[in-house]
Amino acid sequence: MSAYAPPTTLSPSRIDSFLSCPLAFRFSSLDELFDPPTEATVRGTMVHQALEHFYERPNSERRAEHLHSAVDQMLSEYETNDDVLFLGLTDAKFVKLGDECRKLALNAIEMEDPQQVNPVGLELRIEATFGDVTLRGIIDRLERDGDGRLVITDYKTGRAPGPSFEKKALAGVHFYALLCQQEFEEDASELRLMYVKSSQTISARPSSKTISFTEQRLTAVHQAISQACESGKFPTRKSALCNYCTFQQWCPEFGGDPQVALVEAPRRPDVA
Ligand code: SF4
Structure with a gap:
């Protein structure tokens, strides 16, 4: 019997959560523990x-x-x-x-x-199913440029990444391009991350190749999550993010026991 039922829906942020640290993903998404707002x-x-x-x-x-x-x-x-x-x-x-x-x-x-901004949708909820998984996302701003082509904009209020991390930062918006392709049957012409604190914009031009790669990536991550759910093994991934992790006291990397979190940690208010 599986330790957890594999999720049938994913979002770009949950995918990022699993890739950043499978154990933290388990705590927040599967054990539904409270990750308080800051x-x-x-x-x-x-x-x-x-x-x-x-x-x-x-x-x-x-x-x-x-x-x-x-x-x-x-x-x-x-x-x-x-x-x-x-x-x-x-x-x-x-x-x-x-x-x-x-x-x-x-x-x-x-x-x-x-x-000059011509929005098609603001905080636009969009979803599409790919095989066994439904991908859901909320696009901050979807608009048409001067040539009538779709542009996806995501606002960021945190610090902009250095040049070597730009590609990683854009991974989430590529999932929005995949969703748009399914919903509107057209490729977005541009993906933009607007870092409003430092007034920097990072952008990418999606293509049928990047969209196809993103779909393969979605399937691969869903398979990896399903395997972890089957085995119950959610490894830790220590990084700078540990400094901000709500679940640090129950993490083996810091001498904690994940099973104790199930008893001690508060559950999300919407599921408690
Ligand atoms: S402290 Fe770090 S390694 Fe441990 S669960 Fe949190 S993010 Fe993962």
């Missing part, structure tokens, strides 16, 4: 929401003053957000977080001409 993760979702409100507006209403309205709207929505409440911020700290979001969102719209 100020950085909450700041990221808040900036995404402000930019979504901004780009919902007609092209002619996309100037700095409209961005401020979009941020204000987002802040009023986030005042009572579960993740913000979990952080237990004082009023002053919430104001500071809001100011940081405003600055990042302003950076984002200064990186391009917002009036």
Whole structure:
């Protein structure tokens, strides 16, 4: 009997989680342990929401003053957000977080001409099935360029990767290109990662070759996850990410016991 039922759906972030550390993937995705929000993760979702409100507006209403309205709207929505409440911020700290979001969102719209952006979808949920697995993703912004071709944009609020890590950073958006190809039966012309903190954009041009490779990669990762579920073996992968890992105290690399996590660690509130 399998230790875990293999997942029938995956997302680019779950794929990245498994490839980064199979044990951390097991804890969060299969054991459904609570991975609490941090100020950085909450700041990221808040900036995404402000930019979504901004780009919902007609092209002619996309100037700095409209961005401020979009941020204000987002802040009023986030005042009572579960993740913000979990952080237990004082009023002053919430104001500071809001100011940081405003600055990042302003950076984002200064990186391009917002009036030339023609969105097809914002925070667009998209899924497609490939063999035994359904791939699901949320595209921050899907738009048509001046030639009418699809462009996929993903906002990032963290630090931009160095040149040797750019390819790895783009791996997630290649899955979005695969989803778009299935949904719209056309190849995206460009994939963009917008690092709004440092105002850097990393981009790639997908091709039928990269899309086919991405589909093979999805199948291979799904097989690897299914085998791990069958055997119950989820190896650790020690890296700089361990410094931020919620599950460190139950990780064998740090003298912990993964089975004890099942007893001690809190479960995600949505499944508890
Ligand atoms: S501490 Fe590191 S090796 Fe251990 S589970 Fe977390 S990410 Fe994996």
